[in-house]
Amino acid sequence: MKKIMMMILLLAVSLFAQSYKVEKIQGNVKALIGNSEQWSDVKEGTMVSPSTVLMTDKNAMIVLSGGGIKFTLKPSAALSVNSLKRMSIDELLLALAMEEILSNPAKRKNDNAQNTAIYGTDESKDNGAVIPTNSLGDLKLNGAKQLAENGFKETAILAAKEAYRKYPATQKNIPLRFFFASQMMNLSLFDEALSEYTQMQNMPMNDEQAKEVREKLDFLKKKLAGM
């Protein structure tokens, strides 16, 4: 209990994300600030807050600096500025636990159907999205990969998991799932890695990938069993 309280205190101090200065821009870079529904242009020399999501077009890039961190978001990626921060393993575990709390409601006492089905033609319309949501998911996953490659492995895992949850199509990107699962193993997050490989097991993939998943699962099960 004491350890958990300590972790929470540390987390409360270290998790405050900071704003970054836009050092350099190349190509088409857009920003979604706060709760805005509109993507806007980003200019060099301006500050971007943690509540901002940055997105780079093909052949575009942006360089951010602040708090001793210099980060380059390469082409075809999206990244929440909030993710640009150092995080310990304990902090990551707490953040993952928080996601669990949020995403798993207590079961309803009454499991009766909440709504009856609607019969008829579904006249879903094009909602006029500027960026197709699935594309944004892929961009976010790319952004998460760049975070990991730049040493922000912990926030990269969080960003990847958020992308999987909010953009389910990204879950089918098998190479990137291998990438993030290996990041989890590198951080000794064996339970999380096991869960990841278990989910991958049921996805369409080639024989080589399937074999690797099986090997990883065997390894993780033995590891967790203390063998």
Place this chain on the structure above:
Amino acid sequence: MNKDFIFSTESNPTNFSSVKDLAIGMLVGTEFSSPTASNLYALGISKTFGGSNILLCYSPGFFKEFSLLKNQSVDSLDISLKTDLKYSEYFSAGYSYKISENISTGFTLKYYNEKFSQDAIGAIFADSSLSLIRENETETMKLWNVQLGADYFFAPSLRVSLSASNFINIKNGYFNETNRSYELKTPKNMRIAIYSQPFETVEANFLYETINAMQLSLGKTFLFNKISASLDCTYFSVYSISGIQPSLSLQYGNICTTLSGVIYFSAIQKTASLADLASNGISNLIHNKYTNNKALLNISYRLNTETERLVQFVDVTISNSIFPTFTEHFADEPFAVARVVNLSDKPVSVKPSSKIDKINSELIYSPNVLVQPKDTASIPFYTVVSENYFSPKHEISFVNFYVTTENRDADDEMQKPLLINSSNAWDGEVNNLRYFVKKDFNFSSTLAKRLLSTHKSELDSASSGMMNFLQAKILFNETITGMLYVADPLASNDRVQFPHETIDVKGGDCDDLSVCLASFYESIGIETAFVDYRGNDHSRHVHLLFNTNLSPAEAGWITQNDKKYYIRKNSLGEEKVWIPLETTERSNFANAWEKGVEIFSKEALDQLGLIKGTVQIIEIY
């Protein structure tokens, strides 16, 4: 311990009694003398009134008789003179009073009759002659003998009895000097007895008297279905007499039969001289040096005209005042806890029940609790508040608690006052706001459908996937938009309005508005959850999350900004898009949504409220 209750005055000078109501008994015995002598020894009745017990015993067989013949020569004429000594205990009585659960005090009274008759030679003088005749002289003494003392329970299985005998003797009659030497000896005597039950079915007793008497006994009870059998063996030593008394008792229902024998180790004197009797005397009609081995049969019947109480309340603690709107809350959470003691020697299943005046129209039963013998257990009391109950103000009521066992009537009952809060009262637990949501369901459902029907064309043209979102938006804009934010009166800051009241007064505080909106949403099948924010300064705030029923892939239909929604699983485990609504932001749905995101992201996520426990998501159903 009380199988032979009609021996009480002999073995139980304090008249300690376990007779619950009424018992009658008969003791017959056979003394193995030559010839054998069988007698009805005693008839007894014992009755308990409240804490008092009275014993009456008629004992025609408790007597001891001596006949002595003496030949006397007078003028070379042998004359046989007879001396008869008869000691009888005709009657005994006892009274005891239970002062508390641990202490009982009492006394016994024995009525003895001593009748001594002696032949003597008398002379009758005629004119010239002297005639000798045999004359009989009889003297009688009546003796009231008192024994008194007290019993104390150090533990349910350990009783100590302390008593004094022969300190008070009331005599009525006269004995000449010779007869006085045969008189029943009544030495002053202190007696201590320890009755223990070291194991559930084992009794071990010890008795010591200052007249140099002691007694040791060991007993074991065996239980067979409806019959209990006890085997006891008692070793006794009184003056120079010692022996054992083995006994077998069988109890079936209210009837108890005890067969016992008395076997003396010491040599029994069948004949003795008057001088011997005069010097030693007798002090006990049952055990004395002139008695014989005997067999005794005791049959007793216990009648219970009153219900035997198996359990009893020690106390009842009301843990919660009643919030009448929380109809089912007290079915899960006890409103009171009682401590109940099992008075019996067997495990008892206790059926608790209660009835709150004005709240319950009939008894509400709580789950049975098994209480071990002589053990005390905590028993929770639950209740269900009638949905029809409504009161705009607090009131003091009372609740009757009952504990029932195998008896038809309650073994014990207790009444306690209870605060019933007003129907609008709330205990501050956001979890319990759902009762206010549910209470007005009919009103909310009817109004929601009426309001949505005015947007029929908009809803008809929307895709089915967007239905929850659109309905939620319409209902917000039709009900919450334009309302006033009105804080609770300071004196009653834990007061929540029912949805119809919020609509009537067109305003409320955060919990009133959240309850009102949640009631509308839930009444048409939109899942909701309260978000409870607890500030460091004990301030509280609540707003809503609702399920748009859109899949994550469909989230783009309602927003381009993925920070404005959260993915949560529904009851089927499917991931759905949920959005927060700040109900006090009453300008419109879009602003309430944005404000909700702002507060939730900051408090619940950025500041780790969900982990720290300062923010809780509470599903409404």
